Amino acid sequence: MDTFLQQIINGLTLGSIYALVALGYTMVYGILGLINFAHGEVVMIGALTALAVIKPLAGAGLPGPLALLAGAAVAILVCMALGFAIERVAYRPLRHAPRLAPLITAIGVSMVLQQLAMIIWGRNYHSFPALLPATPRELGGAQITDLQIMIVVVAILMMAGLALLVNRTRLGRAMRATAENPEIAGLMGVDANHIIALTFVIGSALAAVAGVMVSANYGIAHYNMGFILGLKAFTAAVLGGIGNLAGAMFGGILLGLIEALGAGYIGDLTGGFLGSDYQDVFAFFVLIVVLIFRPSGLMGEKVSERA
């Protein structure tokens, strides 16, 4: 039983990380109908920037949580600027181009960012200092660290904050209007360019937070870390219904749980015929089944309306 509980905790942590990144995908998609494949790379830049700030600070004897906050703050600012620049350079000129064109520039931006990070930070793996106490707490026979609790809480807070922003503020209303129809929103006095730029800036801030959380949890940062993470988070966003904030959260956690339980139990359930290496196969199998019955994802009504 404690093994099962532990797997649930593993899945929740992994899922919250996916959810944090998936929120960025889903926000941009919700407004622009664009899949920002460079989002995973923004997460990576966030992690490495935070690391560059945290290392000297922690070295100078600043308490861990403070150093973590300072690193996250700088990472958020850098990523916001980066998000703004990406939108300006790679997406705005293609706003009225066929849908596939921005997709290709997105992949291009992703490659450029990866290479840039490799030039700046090198090819080595960077170890992320342990800033929060790493001694796990006992919870019904399972182990959970403070950081894991924090990741889940931050993911939920971020999603709630975003939902409030989108549904309750003037900015949110402008965002929703732009999502429905940028031209008409413009006629109503909404500056669509401004709103879209802001969407990227907010999404990139989320990516920075996700990057810091990921590297703090796994104690590792690398210029290549954004790719697989971005892919999984994108999957999570699709699973939950891309464009829907609660869907991204739900999809992320569901994907995390499927992977953890898949890796933990596939071997036993199939009598060793399929091993833990099938965890991804299992996860994508679930994705396919969901998409067959609900093509717009588990919570994705809004998208079908748009399309």
Place this chain on the structure above:
Amino acid sequence: MKLTSLALSVSSALVLIACSKEAPPPASPPVTAAPPPLVVKLGHAAPLTGPQAHLGKDNENGAWLAIADANARKPRIGGRDVIFELLSEDDQADPKQGTLVAQKFVDAKVNGVIGHLNSGTTIPASKIYADAGLPQVSPSATNPQYTLQGFKTAFRVMANDVQQGKVLGEYAAKQLGAKTIAIIDDKSAYGEGLAKEFKKAAEAAGVKIVAEEHTDDKAVDFAAILTKVKSKKPDLLFYGGMDAQGGPMAAQMKKLGVKAKFLMGDGGCTAEFPKLAGDAAEGHYCSLPGVPLDKMPGGTAFRDRYKAKYNADIQLYAPYVYDAVMVIVDAMKRADSVEPARYLAELPKTAYDGVTSKISFDDKGDIKDGAVTLYQFRSGNKEPLETIGAAPVAAPAKPAEKK
């Protein structure tokens, strides 16, 4: 003035191209002065991007160091001055990319190949080199299959996984006293191959394998499989894979409260591993083919020179790469020819005093008397425990069955 020198270099380049193809043709310019030096290109392939880029760069550094040394000795081969050049390519640790790089080397008419780093890239590429008759010396591909394909062009300067896996399995059972063992591998040709040999040796020594799990060489989250491993309560966990996964895996073991000892092969025996694992590295074990750098004939000198040149610590295979280059250069000298077809015949007769050990090959192209050394991580450093099988394990027990 500029023009004439340009014209000269163009014509000499033409001569060079012609030279590296065939026997020296009658040179058209007046041959009163010594002929221009012959440029000999050696190909080097390793992942220079991606998760193993730090190891690939380390390999490349080792190769550059060897090229610089070989040139500093002003070699004369076949009555000509020779300049060695390195053509370094990124194979991304990807078998597909590895074969593309191999084809590129063949098309570029390199005179020999050092590489690749991974077994997964080395094995498919070796067929292309064999077809082209191009000698290949891998510094670090340890999967037994590489030299079992019957290619006359394939050599390696590191003990293979049959030797390493056997030592690891027996060491886990006897010296570390493990009765139950869990095995994780990264599904790569190297990781899975080593895990298989390890399992065979451990089971032969009476150990019970309680879990066999898999991950991949890009993963960072191992919580789920480690939780499963924990429920089986093994005495020891063996991971067949690289440091980029092994480090975080050790850290996550600690977080999850997995009490087992942790053992890895050469892929985890790096300077990077304790950095990535943090204090969770303490007391874990790993093995490295060959003897410790301090005990290598030219080990300490090599480490100092590497540090001076690159201002970095050796990650892992750089000394082996250095030797791999030198083995090729040595064979060229003995054959008095840089032609692959000519010096290939000399490679099996190699008896070279390298940085890592005395290098000579058995009839398959594997290094003879490949030793394996076990290390333990203590306060962030790997300390050699003991070296096994320097001389007696000479004949590799039995070749692994072909897949």
